Amino acid sequence: MRVLIVDDSVVTRAVLTRIVEAIPGHRVVAAVGGIVQATGRLASEAADLILLDINLPGIDGLSGLPDLLAAAPGVRVIVLSGDCADGSPTACHAMSLGAAATLAKPESSPLAGGFAARLEALVERVMRTVPRVTGNAATARSDVFDIIAIGASTGGIHALAPLLAAIPPELDVPILVTQHLPGTFTEYFAQQLTALARRPVDVARDSLRIQRGRLIVAPGDAHIRVVQTSEGAATRLDRAPSISGCMPSVDPMFDSVAQVFGARALAIVLSGMGRDGARGAANIRAAGGVVAVQDQASSVVWGMPGAVAEAGLANTIGTPAQLGAFVARRRRPA
Template sequence: MGFATTLGRPGSGPESERGHGIRVLVVDDSLIVRSAFSRLIEQEEGLVLTAAVSNAEDALQLLVTERVNVILLDLEMPGMGGLDALPKMIQRAREAKILVVSSHAKDGAEATVEALSLGAADTLQKPTGGFDQAYREILVGKIHALGRKPLRRAAKSATTPETPPPALRPASRQRARVLAIGASTGGIHALGQLFGTLPRNLGIPILVTQHLPQSFNEAFRNQLQDVSGLPAVAAEDGQVLLPGRIAVAPGDAHLTVVPSHSEHVIKLDRRPAPSGCMPSVDPMFASLAMTHGASALGVVLTGMGRDGTEGAMELAEAGGTLLVQNEASSAVWGMPGSIARAGLASAILHPFDLAARIASAAGVGSA
């Protein structure tokens, strides 16, 4: 099997001509899309087009010999589809981050959520009205964020001494009575790892804010329910927090908690958040600082930006505990890294290990 469909020979010209950069592989059966993505990558400073191929079989063959940092993957292609190929790509290119760029990203919510749960780092809908400047900026921003070297790896290759790990904050001594989890880029895969390890008898309410369009919410809740073995419901105004139930923030509102008589209930907040995210982790954490204080446990998984940091400051000030995902296992160490560098985290761990810490904080044994 050759690379007759490749735009630009694998491993040739661009890197040697323009220097080292983020190496990108485009996998799409549309010649128009391959051509547009290839031009965009070749024109962008810091990006290198490794190859553009029309099918997953060629991509897998190329990954045997070529190193890539980011893969732009279509899901619907002749032969082996993107969903079938995705786990094989992750196995062959362990350091590569996969960005699903597909029409399925809007219309096929279940397929997209499945791709994200299998390990794709992020998703973006194919443009419907052409590759305008706004779309180019979004796509390029995602490629740069996913292809950025982890800080520790960059430090090891630099001449300056390695940055010391962030200081850890003592955890609350109170038993956790509510668990709130925030995530963004790469979060669905990390949530699968976390909930797949978390005991089902945790016995406390669980709140989840994942940056995701509203159209994906139902498919996302179904995926959470399958992996956790717990009911996962859409958060609604006035909904009582119940032990052993996962409440998921909608795509168009922040999930916050307020007191109501002797209970705590959900209040959806649609006001803009400082981070600009909708939904945002900040209002969720800030509300728990007021309602639960030292008995609140906040967890931040992989994600771009710093959403969650301001809310984490309020939660920490109220005596609550923050746990974050480590850099090595994160698709993007933006959100968890921001909290860790602020000295707010009591642990910086892989999602598997975070599950054990959560169980301990809730006063139950691990799974």
């Protein structure tokens, strides 16, 4: 098994190399100090397993994880960090981004607390139980979501760009967007989204069918509600006052998506002030769907995503680019 080590510490790279090469049938093909060097090596050197640190110069490990997975289809990644205690938010985040496993580094010494034995056991388990993807198997995965509903407010337009850029055009799951925005800007916003999402964009209207490969944005003067018709799901405009006081509001969109799509729904909450979307996110989770929210560090205002995260409703938390990469992998979080 070919192993790539990515860690900014020369000492840790040397220790990890000794541990890995003591495991029968494993060899280190490269040990580098950052994501850019790692992706460069993967362009010319195949790897079956990557041992990845989080605190790296330039691009941090979690931000770079999707790039590593894209550069080496089928590779398995074990994230090593002092922040990766079992069940910690960092460990859960790493797993949601595609890591096969995580392991907490000891704080004092790379070999303290039986770390070598624990890493060796984890490597053997991961390499034994996670199948390698070969040929076109990676592109044969079926979509696990039938709808993606995105809610945003202050800072949301800025967040939408990297999120949508990370979703490939061939992933044709329909997307709904409710962005708090005056009605006078709706048409211009729709034109912006057409370029960002690389797919046709419609402004929601009554009886507009929800179709694969298209994005629908809420108008400035009405909420989007999803209804089931004899010809499939469609949008209906709702101008009733919302609990949040927003027009359009994210909650009615999430509420109706939960009713129609249930466990096949993915809700994403981006930067925004207030709590709009929190009630709807609870309904998405209650229906078996998945909720993803933008992290605090990348949010202009962490009101909306923070309300969802603090209520324990978020299946995954990340930057907009990381959330887009999560969508692109077409896998539900563990």
